[in-house]
Amino acid sequence: MKPTDNNDIEYFHKVVDCQYACPAHTPVPEYIRLIAAGRYDDAYMINWESNVFPGILGRTCDRPCEPACRRGRVEEEPVAICRLKRVAADNKEDIKKHMPQGPFPDNGQRIALIGGGPASLTVARDLAPLGYEIHLYDEWKKGGGMMRTQIPSFRLPESVLDEEVNYVLDLGIHTHFNTYVSSMKEVLADGYDAVFVGTGAPRGRDLSKIPGRKEGDANIHIGIEWLESVAFEHTDSIGKKVIVLGGGNTAMDCCRTSRRLGGEEVTVIVRSPFKDMKASDWEIVDAQREGIPIRNNMPPKEFVVKDGKLVGVLFGKVRAEYDDNGRRSLIPTGEPDEFVEADDVIIAIGQDNSFPWIERDLGITFGKWDLPVLDKTTFQSTLPRVFFGGDAAFGPENIITAVAQGHQAAISIHLFCQGMDLMERPDPFVQMTSMKMGIHEWMYDSGIAMDKRFQVPHVQNDKALSDIRVEVELGFEPPVGFKEAMRCLNCDVQTVFEKDLCIECDACVDICPTSCITFTTNGTEEDLRTRLMAPATDLTQDLYVSDLLPTHRVMVKDENVCLHCGLCAERCPTSAWDMKQFFYGVTKASEVCQLVLE
Amino acid sequence: MSYLKPAFTHPQLQPNRVGYLKKDYEGVISTLCAGCGHDSISAAIVQACYDIDLEPHRLAKLSGIGCSSKTPAYFLSNSHGFNSVHGRMPSIATGANLANKNLIYLGVSGDGDTASIGMGQFVHVIRRNLNMTYIVMNNGCYGLTKGQDSATADHGSINKTGQPNPFQAIDLVGMALELNASFVARSFSGDKSQLVPLIKAALSHQGFSLIDVISPCVTFNNNAGSTKSYDYVREYMQQTAQVDFVPPRKALSVDYDQDQSMEVTLFDGSEILLTKLKPEWDPTDRHSAVNRINNAKANGEILTGLIYINSEAPDLHGLLHTTDTPLNQLQEQDLCPGTTVLESINDSFR
Numbered sequence: 001m002k003p004t005d006n007n008d009i010e011y012f013h014k015v016v017d018c019q020y021a022c023p024a025h026t027p028v029p030e031y032i033r034l035i036a037a038g039r040y041d042d043a044y045m046i047n048w049e050s051n052v053f054p055g056i057l058g059r060t061c062d063r064p065c066e067p068a069c070r071r072g073r074v075e076e077e078p079v080a081i082c083r084l085k086r087v088a089a090d091n092k093e094d095i096k097k098h099m100p101q102g103p104f105p106d107n108g109q110r111i112a113l114i115g116g117g118p119a120s121l122t123v124a125r126d127l128a129p130l131g132y133e134i135h136l137y138d139e140w141k142k143g144g145g146m147m148r149t150q151i152p153s154f155r156l157p158e159s160v161l162d163e164e165v166n167y168v169l170d171l172g173i174h175t176h177f178n179t180y181v182s183s184m185k186e187v188l189a190d191g192y193d194a195v196f197v198g199t200g201a202p203r204g205r206d207l208s209k210i211p212g213r214k215e216g217d218a219n220i221h222i223g224i225e226w227l228e229s230v231a232f233e234h235t236d237s238i239g240k241k242v243i244v245l246g247g248g249n250t251a252m253d254c255c256r257t258s259r260r261l262g263g264e265e266v267t268v269i270v271r272s273p274f275k276d277m278k279a280s281d282w283e284i285v286d287a288q289r290e291g292i293p294i295r296n297n298m299p300p301k302e303f304v305v306k307d308g309k310l311v312g313v314l315f316g317k318v319r320a321e322y323d324d325n326g327r328r329s330l331i332p333t334g335e336p337d338e339f340v341e342a343d344d345v346i347i348a349i350g351q352d353n354s355f356p357w358i359e360r361d362l363g364i365t366f367g368k369w370d371l372p373v374l375d376k377t378t379f380q381s382t383l384p385r386v387f388f389g390g391d392a393a394f395g396p397e398n399i400i401t402a403v404a405q406g407h408q409a410a411i412s413i414h415l416f417c418q419g420m421d422l423m424e425r426p427d428p429f430v431q432m433t434s435m436k437m438g439i440h441e442w443m444y445d446s447g448i449a450m451d452k453r454f455q456v457p458h459v460q461n462d463k464a465l466s467d468i469r470v471e472v473e474l475g476f477e478p479p480v481g482f483k484e485a486m487r488c489l490n491c492d493v494q495t496v497f498e499k500d501l502c503i504e505c506d507a508c509v510d511i512c513p514t515s516c517i518t519f520t521t522n523g524t525e526e527d528l529r530t531r532l533m534a535p536a537t538d539l540t541q542d543l544y545v546s547d548l549l550p551t552h553r554v555m556v557k558d559e560n561v562c563l564h565c566g567l568c569a570e571r572c573p574t575s576a577w578d579m580k581q582f583f584y585g586v587t588k589a590s591e592v593c594q595l596v597l598e
Numbered sequence: 599m600s601y602l603k604p605a606f607t608h609p610q611l612q613p614n615r616v617g618y619l620k621k622d623y624e625g626v627i628s629t630l631c632a633g634c635g636h637d638s639i640s641a642a643i644v645q646a647c648y649d650i651d652l653e654p655h656r657l658a659k660l661s662g663i664g665c666s667s668k669t670p671a672y673f674l675s676n677s678h679g680f681n682s683v684h685g686r687m688p689s690i691a692t693g694a695n696l697a698n699k700n701l702i703y704l705g706v707s708g709d710g711d712t713a714s715i716g717m718g719q720f721v722h723v724i725r726r727n728l729n730m731t732y733i734v735m736n737n738g739c740y741g742l743t744k745g746q747d748s749a750t751a752d753h754g755s756i757n758k759t760g761q762p763n764p765f766q767a768i769d770l771v772g773m774a775l776e777l778n779a780s781f782v783a784r785s786f787s788g789d790k791s792q793l794v795p796l797i798k799a800a801l802s803h804q805g806f807s808l809i810d811v812i813s814p815c816v817t818f819n820n821n822a823g824s825t826k827s828y829d830y831v832r833e834y835m836q837q838t839a840q841v842d843f844v845p846p847r848k849a850l851s852v853d854y855d856q857d858q859s860m861e862v863t864l865f866d867g868s869e870i871l872l873t874k875l876k877p878e879w880d881p882t883d884r885h886s887a888v889n890r891i892n893n894a895k896a897n898g899e900i901l902t903g904l905i906y907i908n909s910e911a912p913d914l915h916g917l918l919h920t921t922d923t924p925l926n927q928l929q930e931q932d933l934c935p936g937t938t939v940l941e942s943i944n945d946s947f948r
Contacts, residue, residue: 074606440600440632448604503828504788505633505816510641513604515611515620534608551832565604573633573816 001525003547009430012582015559016492021068023404025586026050028065028081029492035088036485043088045098051403052122055160058086060151062398070491074561077453079487087481100129102172107131109417112192114181117145118399119390120198121168122406126589128171136173139180146200149228152257153469184358194385194413201391203354207347212303216310223250223348230257239343242266243313246348247277252287254346259290260468266292271299273320312341351396378412378422387413410589426587435493435579442579444493446566449486490564494582497555499546501576508568508577514561522554532558603627615651623647625672635787635813636666636735640673642790646797657702662687665742666708666735685716688723691730697926699915702801703730710740713749713768724777724806729913731800731807734770737815738826745818756823774808775888780911781807783904786831795843804865805913831900838903839872864909881907
């Protein structure tokens with residue numbers, strides 16, 4: 001194999017699995033260390049800089065970082081990264097003084113943001129300090145978009161949402177709430193230098209072809225619309241028996257909300273097997289904890305209406321079969337259909353994009369599934385001054401993806417407004433710092449805590465179910481947060497090998513607790529993977545390879561289960577191994593906060 | 599400085615045939631200098647014991663005083679152990695072995711502990727062919743007292759102070775051959791591919807096995823001019839043969855060249871498979887081994903590998919005709935069989 005280049009930023013970025021998996025590439029280990037140090041303000045600001053909504057995401061993030069967490073490969077469960085983020089948000093002090101302070105010198109250019117969700121707010125935050133006059137339009141009375149309309153307050157208290165939305169709006173954003181933008185043509189006519197569309201995926205899917213849908217309409221609701229009307233307190237009750245159709249996170253929010261609005265027998269019914277459910281595992285567990293059964297392999301056949309009123313749903317019984325390509329077909333099992341009684345049914349089977357307000361003759365091309373045709377890097381549409389981001393860009397994803405796209409769109413808008421090439425993207429901010437403090441001393445806590453993942457405490461069910469505003473999760477108390485933070489393996493503290501210093505004493509090989517390091521003759525990657533001290537079967541995890549050593553061997557390190565404990569470097573007599581902290585920050589349109597890297 | 603090794607191991611590592619992971623053969627984290635050859639030897643011992651499916655409770659590790667003699671803390675934490683007085687490890691091993699011959703005895707010593715203060719003990723334990731493995735972690739200096747030349751430092755070798763050693767070296771391998779030790783080997787801490795099979799063979803050998811392991815002292819004797827530095831040993835190291843250890847359960851079906859290869863069957867049925875690098879050397883012939891070592895010395899080579907083996911020589915218990923039952927398991931009725939037996943013995947003298 002070719003030797004790994006010690007200057008290859010992307011190689012080291014990939015080693016930090018959590019950060020690499022995060023769409024916004026938040027420097028996870030860095031803020032976890034700050035939490036352990038009790039520096040909640042700094043931990044919060046690292047997050048805020050990267051993902052804009054630490055308190056919100058600390059409760060609601062899809063956490064792509066956690067399945068990626070290296071800890072999950074050496075023991076049972078990953079670090080509770082998401083809930084640690086909340087610890088920083090819950091325990092920070094007056095944070096506003098660390099944020100950019102307006103008013104900012106006007107640069108004379110005006111930007112319109114359509115939709116007040118996470119993508120638009122991210123663009124607003126990134127561009128406001130640069131002096132743009134930003135106008136944000138939203139049909140609701142407050143900002144936040146789907147974070148407000150689709151996430152129930154028992155998961156995300158309104159106070160947390162308001163706080164973080166306001167941090168952005170307070171940067172001098174001109175808000176136009178209660179304003180439904182009905183024509184892009186009019187927006188463009190207003191002479192904005194650029195327009196950003198962050199209107200999400202606002203249309204919930206229906207089951208209009210199923211018999212009885214029309215007849216039972218008074219008691220059949222579309223998931224996201226229903227959640228929205230609950231959020232704005234237009235709906236405050238539901239029948240005693242509720243069926244929720246669908247297996248995604250919206251379905252979980254619908255069933256749990258139903259339990260709080262009077263639903264006594266709430267059942268989630270999915271047409272496919274459990275394992276194909278799209279909801280996050282923890283959301284399924286949380287629903288089950290509230291006494292909500294989930295039944296599977298039952299596609300709805302008919303909404304049964306008697307005397308003009310919905311009485312229940314008739315379900316078929318199927319089993320799933322998968323062909324060689326993994327494509328699923330649902331085969332009827334031949335069992336008799338089952339009737340399930342219901343006073344109300346909520347359909348939460350997905351959502352689609354919808355742009356009825358964008359005229360099709362403006363030069364904005366729409367493609368597959370009625371999605372705008374965009375450049376994947378710049379988020380620019382076919383009309384150069386119109387940009388898209390969030391669910392409106394490439395279809396429904398999640399908050400953190402919307403934020404990541406917002407950052408990129410903001411860069412594009414800034415470059416566009418300055419008349420620069422949109423493909424000249426700024427390089428990430430990267431810093432490699434040796435953690436060596438003394439012969440065997442490091443600037444990070446290199447010891448490996450053996451604690452198992454701590455469980456976040458919940459309020460008691462009866463209390464939680466009595467009021468929709470009672471937040472179910474209580475968050476970690478700081479001492480537990482500290483312990484959970486100590487589970488982090490500090491994967492951003494990289495093992496860096498300088499082959500010219502190595503005397504091949506084998507000390508690193510002998511000490512490595514997870515047998516990651518091997519000195520052997522070189523070969524192809526496939527061959528090397530079979531000749532290491534321990535199996536290196538995870539092909540997504542790179543091999544770190546040195547150049548030829550004096551004995552004509554190479555050093556090969558399998559990154560997979562490295563604990564970043566620093567023992568290789570501690571036992572190295574010549575400092576051929578060093579532990580270096582690798583900081584990787586995705587560059588934003590503006591340096592919105594002064595990061596204190598210590 | 600870390601004083602605890604993380605408890606996590608690679609999740610895909612498998613236990614050996616007796617159900618132990620390699621980790622179960624390890625000890626506490628080493629307090630020797632970073633890069634010390636002794637740590638590599640400890641790791642080789644761990645690897646060898648894991649590989650031959652040794653149950654840790656069947657082994658007793660013994661040592662004297664010195665950097666080397668600290669190492670039993672760093673391997674085989676689940677085995678028996680005795681840290682004796684300086685240079686007196688062979689006496690303790692002899693006593694322990696006489697009391698319970700069923701254990702496997704692993705002595706670990708250094709060049710000072712063996713070639714200086716313990717020389718008297720060393721030569722006598724060889725004479726008696728005590729069934730033990732005796733590993734010398736040989737760094738040619740007194741590392742624990744800041745690196746003075748030891749008795750195995752080569753004449754003219756320069757230590758960290760810059761002074762060449764004016765004295766002749768004691769060659770432990772030559773001495774063991776002279777005293778007719780039944781298993782003599784030399785190795786290098788930086789070459790586990792050779793050291794691990796040698797340790798496995800030594801642990802399986804019935805009788806006294808010496809492995810003199812050159813183990814660079816990174817702190818006091820790894821400088822230019824030293825004949826026991828990593829660089830020097832790598833440059834001048836020669837091997838007698840490539841050593842493979844074949845445990846008894848595996849049937850051999852290797853095609854090999856008669857001139858170049860040979861196998862030596864050990865007491866427990868295991869075999870040492872050698873691919874010789876010089877055809878005139880025969881490890882079962884003491885004269886040939888002595889010649890080979892002398893030739894190497896004359897050429898300035900450091901000869902490593904298995905040098906001599908006699909798998910037929912009776913060990914101390916054989917020489918003394920002790921009972922099959924270990925002495926510590928003999929009961930009162932075995933030791934005091936009663937007046938009738940006494941009278942018959944007395945009668946035999948009349």
